[in-house]
Amino acid sequence: MKARYFAWVRERVGKAEEEIDPPAEIVTVADLIAWLGRRDEGYAHAFENPKIIRAALDRAHVKPEAAIAGAREIAFFPPMTGG
Amino acid sequence: MKARYFAWVRERVGKAEEEIDPPAEIVTVADLIAWLGRRDEGYAHAFENPKIIRAALDRAHVKPEAAIAGAREIAFFPPMTGG
Amino acid sequence: MEISVQREDFDAAAEARRLTQGRGDIGAVVTFVGLCRDEDGQLSTLEIEHYPGMAEGEIAAVAAEAHARWPLKGLRIIHRFGEIGPGEQIVMVATASTHRGAAFAAAEFLMDYLKARAPFWKRARRADGTVEGWVEAKETDEASAARWSRA
Amino acid sequence: MEISVQREDFDAAAEARRLTQGRGDIGAVVTFVGLCRDEDGQLSTLEIEHYPGMAEGEIAAVAAEAHARWPLKGLRIIHRFGEIGPGEQIVMVATASTHRGAAFAAAEFLMDYLKARAPFWKRARRADGTVEGWVEAKETDEASAARWSRA
Numbered sequence: 001m002k003a004r005y006f007a008w009v010r011e012r013v014g015k016a017e018e019e020i021d022p023p024a025e026i027v028t029v030a031d032l033i034a035w036l037g038r039r040d041e042g043y044a045h046a047f048e049n050p051k052i053i054r055a056a057l058d059r060a061h062v063k064p065e066a067a068i069a070g071a072r073e074i075a076f077f078p079p080m081t082g083g
Numbered sequence: 084m085k086a087r088y089f090a091w092v093r094e095r096v097g098k099a100e101e102e103i104d105p106p107a108e109i110v111t112v113a114d115l116i117a118w119l120g121r122r123d124e125g126y127a128h129a130f131e132n133p134k135i136i137r138a139a140l141d142r143a144h145v146k147p148e149a150a151i152a153g154a155r156e157i158a159f160f161p162p163m164t165g166g
Numbered sequence: 167m168e169i170s171v172q173r174e175d176f177d178a179a180a181e182a183r184r185l186t187q188g189r190g191d192i193g194a195v196v197t198f199v200g201l202c203r204d205e206d207g208q209l210s211t212l213e214i215e216h217y218p219g220m221a222e223g224e225i226a227a228v229a230a231e232a233h234a235r236w237p238l239k240g241l242r243i244i245h246r247f248g249e250i251g252p253g254e255q256i257v258m259v260a261t262a263s264t265h266r267g268a269a270f271a272a273a274e275f276l277m278d279y280l281k282a283r284a285p286f287w288k289r290a291r292r293a294d295g296t297v298e299g300w301v302e303a304k305e306t307d308e309a310s311a312a313r314w315s316r317a
Numbered sequence: 318m319e320i321s322v323q324r325e326d327f328d329a330a331a332e333a334r335r336l337t338q339g340r341g342d343i344g345a346v347v348t349f350v351g352l353c354r355d356e357d358g359q360l361s362t363l364e365i366e367h368y369p370g371m372a373e374g375e376i377a378a379v380a381a382e383a384h385a386r387w388p389l390k391g392l393r394i395i396h397r398f399g400e401i402g403p404g405e406q407i408v409m410v411a412t413a414s415t416h417r418g419a420a421f422a423a424a425e426f427l428m429d430y431l432k433a434r435a436p437f438w439k440r441a442r443r444a445d446g447t448v449e450g451w452v453e454a455k456e457t458d459e460a461s462a463a464r465w466s467r468a
Contacts, residue, residue, distance in 0.1 A: 007366055007438035008451050059371035061434065075368060075436075079454030082365070082372075082396060082437025083266075083351060083408055083428055090215055090287035091300050142220035144283065158217060158285075162303030165214070165221075165245060165286025166200060166257055166277055179330025182348070190355025190403045196424075197333070197348040198417065204341025252341045266349065266428055267461070273347075274421045310418070 001068070003036075005046070006077035009053065012046035022068075029055045030064035032074065046076075054079060084151070086119075088129070089160035092136065095129035105151075112138045113147035115157065129159075137162060168229055168241055171221045173248040178258045185240035185262040192239050194266035196273040198259045204252030210293045214256070216247040217285035228279040232261070235275070236268040243276065245286065275314050282311035319380055319392055322372045324399040329409045336391035336413040343390050345417035347424040349410045355403035361444045365407070367398040368436035379430040383412070386426070387419040394427065396437065426465050433462035 004017045026035050030050065037047035047053060055062055057071040068074060087100045109118050113133065120130035130136060138145050140154040151157060170176075182197045202212050225243055232241060240262035250256055259276045263269040290298040321327075333348045353363050376394055383392060391413035401407055410427045414420040441449040 004368070006368055006436065007440070056368070056371055056436070059368070059374055061375075075371070077368070077436060078438060078451060080433070080436055081439045081452045081454050082367070082435045083432035083458075087217070089217055089285065090289070139217070139220055139285070142217070142223055144224075158220070160217070160285060161287060161300060163282070163285055164288045164301045164303050165216070165284045166281035166307075179333070182330070182350075186352060186404070188404075190358070190360075193352055193354045195348075195350045195352065197346075197350075198421070199333075199346045199348075200417065201337060201344055201346065203344045203415065207341070209341075253337070253339075264354065266351065266425075270349070270421070270425045270428075274417075277417055277421075 001071055002073045004073060004075040006075065008078055009046045009076045012042050014042045027067055027069070028064065029057070029062055029066050029068060029074070032068055033064070033076070036076075052079060053077075084154055085156045087156060087158040089158065091161055092129045092159045095125050097125045110150055110152070111147065112140070112145055112149045112151060112157070115151055116147070116159070119159075135162060136160075168243065169222060169225050170244045171216065171218075171225065172244065172246060175246070175255060176244045176258060178244075178255065178260070181242050181244065181258065182260045185242060185260055189239070191264065192262045193264045194269040195260060195262045196266070196269040198257075198273050198277055199255055200257040200277075202250045202252055202254050202256055205290070208292055209252050210291045210295075211252075212250045212256070213289045213291060214247045214250060215287045215289070216245075220285050221245070221247075224284045225280065228276060228283060231279070232272045232276050236261075236263065236272040238263050238268065238272055241272070241276075243280070245280065245284065247286065278307070278310040278314060281307045319394065320373060320376050321395045322367065322369075322376065323395065323397060326397070326406060327395045327409060329395075329406065329411070332393050332395065332409065333411045336393060336411055340390070342415065343413045344415045345420040346411060346413045347417070347420040349408075349424050349428055350406055351408040351428075353401045353403050353405050353407055356441070359443055360403050361442045361446075362403075363401045363407070364440045364442060365398045365401060366438045366440070367396075371436050372396070372398075375435045376431065379427060379434060382430070383423045383427050387412075387414065387423040389414050389419065389423055392423070392427075394431070396431065396435065398437065429458070429461040429465060432458045 003020045005013045056075045086103045088096045139158040242260045261269045261272040288301040393411045412420045412423040439452040
């Protein structure tokens, strides 16, 4: 699946998007955040506080408990500050 | 004092303004409405339902209990429909 | 100039723009424009009568109250009188503030209070030439104004 | 066209006018414009990042919700991204309805929901050249959106 990062999540991870292939035991969005956070220092910094990370599956907001199975695109970003 | 009439109060009374000189026993706005209502058919029609008549003393909204003493101008009109 | 009571039409956009021109401290502008509806083609013109002097005074009092309640950076109110055709503008209120909450609340307050306090009366002339009665005040307007009263 | 997510500035007045043009059934138009504040001269530009595709989708969902809740005769939303200078427009929402209550409520709802749901992020560049951190979301914005939830 494609992972996309925005705002300071993007800056800390060091890229705007990438293909990821999480193992089968990564079931939920929260699992994926924890898995990504173990990748390297940048990811660890980006995902150090999972509570403030927002996620979207195929461009719809989802909660940490949401299952990622079947999604083609997952995005991670800070709370929105538009408007 | 000058009396001014607006909207359908003006139409029923038949004039936009006039000088009035109510007797001393006419103390409040409500007294004045009752007194004017006894003048002729037009006034009676204008003031037949005192509850829906609004009044202003010297261009400030007042209640029926307000004393008219000292006022230079009193206006009578229906509930406002501006905006 | 904050308040105008006038016969002429107005440029609501230019008025709203004037509130922010050359300023960097405004984050939110809310503009309300009230228009004359054609009542499904039945309406020819709306005649708006007003009480000169008192109308300006009451609108000024309402504006002062809005300034006292919200941190406004600017405010503009225009209310027309005379003959107004279907689709034409009747009234505008524009409010400017740092944040949107104050701008929205003040604009809505101003409209509710204008309806309840400003001495204007509307009468409809129908497309078939007959004059309709005076527009009746709505109880909902009284209620809208009442919700701003402080306990 | 109800919704635009664009880099270019917009003419809020022309957009609002377009909602009423040639119509006699609209009694109220509310226009909100959100502007970039200069933060007492400290701000050079605001950079707005967005999630293309999702931004349009979320705004469309918010607009659909507004149509479902209020009897709107028209609606227009524009949100910019990219570099925005002090005093420039960032966002606009315009709502048209028969009566003012619906137009006001829908406009405020749209802004609250845009803030809470549309994927945009702001970063400030200071006049002295340094880049400030990303603007933090305010708890009051969450609260503003939450007050529209139905029980």
